[in-house]
Amino acid sequence: xxxxxxxxxxxxxxxxxxxxxxxxxxxxxxxxxxxxxxxxxxxxxxxxxxxxxxxxxxxxxxxxxxxxxxxxxxxxxxxxxxxxxxxxxxxxxxxxxxxxxxxxxxxxxxxxxxxxxxxxxxxxxxxxxxxxxxxxxxxxxxxxxxxxxxxxxxxxxxxxxxxxxxxxxxxxxxxxxxxxxxxxxxxxxxxxxxxxxxxxxxxxxxxxxxxxxxxxxxxxxxxxxxxxxxxxx
Numbered sequence: 321x322x323x324x325x326x327x328x329x330x331x332x333x334x335x336x337x338x339x340x341x342x343x344x345x346x347x348x349x350x351x352x353x354x355x356x357x358x359x360x361x362x363x364x365x366x367x368x369x370x371x372x373x374x375x376x377x378x379x380x381x382x383x384x385x386x387x388x389x390x391x392x393x394x395x396x397x398x399x400x401x402x403x404x405x406x407x408x409x410x411x412x413x414x415x416x417x418x419x420x421x422x423x424x425x426x427x428x429x430x431x432x433x434x435x436x437x438x439x440x441x442x443x444x445x446x447x448x449x450x451x452x453x454x455x456x457x458x459x460x461x462x463x464x465x466x467x468x469x470x471x472x473x474x475x476x477x478x479x480x481x482x483x484x485x486x487x488x489x490x491x492x493x494x495x496x497x498x499x500x501x502x503x504x505x506x507x508x509x510x511x512x513x514x515x516x517x518x519x520x521x522x523x524x525x526x527x528x529x530x531x532x533x534x535x536x537x538x539x540x541x542x543x544x545x546x547x548x549x550x551x552x553x
Contacts, residue, residue: 321345322345322368323348323349324347324367324368325350326341327350327372328375329352334352340432341432352375353378354380354383357378357383365393367397367439367443369398371383371398371401373402373403374402380402381416384400402422403424420434420438451483451486454533455468455530460483465479473524477503481518489543491543492543493542497541498542499511499514522534
């Protein structure tokens with residue numbers, strides 16, 4: 321599921337956005353302060369950021385400026401939400417690094433359309449129903465995985481783990497990041513559980529003498545091997 325972070329201090333609007341985004345299948349996180357969002361985004365990145373202009377702690381415009389200065393977030397899709405509709409303010413928001421600009425009050429269906437369009441352009445891999453890398457294929461709609469045409473039966477957790485890794489080939493995820501991304505913030509699971517499920521996933525997809533697409537990075541975590549991913553047909 322594509323992950324959207326909402327940084328907005330109007331609680332009714334946050335609830336409205338969360339409801340509509342989750343109804344369309346997005347995973348949603350929320351934050352009501354700019355400084356807290358800054359810390360959160362240093363630890364993990366969503367697929368898209370909905371960012372209010374006026375925030376306590378740190379303004380949205382300053383947060384956007386900081387994000388564009390960091391290599392890990394310089395290409396993060398950002399839609400700015402603001403009550404400032406003047407042309408000069410829109411120009412300022414876009415010049416700071418926002419990819420799109422929506423003036424309050426806005427149409428929820430229009431915003432959802434903008435979110436979908438931006439994800440299709442910036443991160444097609446997170447909205448595509450079919451993920452392919454090398455001889456490995458994962459279908460999000462049917463929840464089926466095949467390797468060299470052979471169907472692989474995975475449990476729900478192993479499926480989500482493989483999906484999560486395949487959407488970011490080459491990126492190393494810590495066990496804590498995998499817990500958040502696969503199990504969610506509200507579920508308590510010991511970090512060692514990640515190793516168990518990675519082991520089960522490897523056993524299922526690596527039958528016979530085939531290259532392992534999952535790379536263990538000692539002391540750091542796991543990654544989907546970008547060299548394996550580069551062999552995608």
